[in-house]
Amino acid sequence: MHVRISENHTLRKDDIFYQPNQIEKYLTRAKNVLELGPGQGANLGLLASKFPNIQFTGVDLYPSLARKNQRSNIKLIKQDYHDLSQFPDDSFDVIYAIETICHSATKDKLFDEIYRVMKKDGIFIMYDYYASKAFEKYNTVEQKIITLISKGCSAEILESTNCVTQKLKYAGFSKIKREDLTEKMLPDLKRLKRLASIVIHRKTFAKVVFKILPKTFLGNGVVAYVGYNAARNRVLLYAEHIYKK
Numbered sequence: 001m002h003v004r005i006s007e008n009h010t011l012r013k014d015d016i017f018y019q020p021n022q023i024e025k026y027l028t029r030a031k032n033v034l035e036l037g038p039g040q041g042a043n044l045g046l047l048a049s050k051f052p053n054i055q056f057t058g059v060d061l062y063p064s065l066a067r068k069n070q071r072s073n074i075k076l077i078k079q080d081y082h083d084l085s086q087f088p089d090d091s092f093d094v095i096y097a098i099e100t101i102c103h104s105a106t107k108d109k110l111f112d113e114i115y116r117v118m119k120k121d122g123i124f125i126m127y128d129y130y131a132s133k134a135f136e137k138y139n140t141v142e143q144k145i146i147t148l149i150s151k152g153c154s155a156e157i158l159e160s161t162n163c164v165t166q167k168l169k170y171a172g173f174s175k176i177k178r179e180d181l182t183e184k185m186l187p188d189l190k191r192l193k194r195l196a197s198i199v200i201h202r203k204t205f206a207k208v209v210f211k212i213l214p215k216t217f218l219g220n221g222v223v224a225y226v227g228y229n230a231a232r233n234r235v236l237l238y239a240e241h242i243y244k245k
């Protein structure tokens with residue numbers, strides 16, 4: 001599940017659709033679309049139902065499609081997306097990735113592969129969390145916060161938007177749009193902080209919850225708890241990258 005993006009500082013139910021709604025704008029002439037790290041496939045299911053003539057492929061380490069997301073034009077592959085060798089050059093019109101590339105410790109190689117499997121003039125769309133600057137430029141407290149959030153996101157360490165943008169450029173992509181959405185995720189992060197606080201502020205309850213639930217829940221809980229203040233103070237960023245081959 002990805003973060004909700006809100007206009008006018010107010011959280012609305014439909015804000016969960018911000019990312020797929022933006023991606024949709026680039027699908028009108030597409031035939032083959034790849035999602036990296038679709039998780040439970042909510043975005044795949046939504047887009048595949050709106051575009052029945054497009055073949056969608058999802059590559060995830062732990063793919064699963066809830067029944068409501070299952071469509072005949074979706075193919076799910078259980079695999080590390082760093083290995084796209086099964087796809088020939090120029091396979092996809094659009095490739096998108098929501099809150100998953102931050103997990104990659106080898107983004108330069110990954111972007112080379114994404115570029116290779118993308119058709120000429122193909123579009124790569126990415127939504128993700130970033131550090132606002134290089135790790136060594138943060139003060140000690142900020143370094144602790146960004147380390148905590150990175151661990152919570154299962155990322156080695158979150159990279160800065162500038163660093164990732166450079167890597168996209170080196171891979172050969174040219175920019176269509178890059179937007180900082182940090183401000184617009186604050187209403188959702190505030191909601192998540194409130195939810196995380198209900199657990200974290202009750203020590204015994206928190207111990208039990210984090211013991212019985214999967215480890216990722218602890219990571220998500222930590223990000224939810226510290227993410228709001230980190231984003232408000234621009235230690236943590238969220239951005240949209242739309243790039244073209």
Ligand SMILES: C[S@@+](CC[C@H](N)C(=O)[O-])C[C@H]1O[C@@H](n2cnc3c(N)ncnc32)[C@H](O)[C@@H]1O
Binds near residue numbers: 039040043
């Ligand atoms: C935070 S979830 C995002 C899910 C989905 N994109 C969404 O917006 O709801 C990250 C997903 O990326 C997948 N993932 C992380 N690293 C991966 C890798 N190296 N190869 C394939 N999938 C990966 C995880 O299994 C998980 O499903």
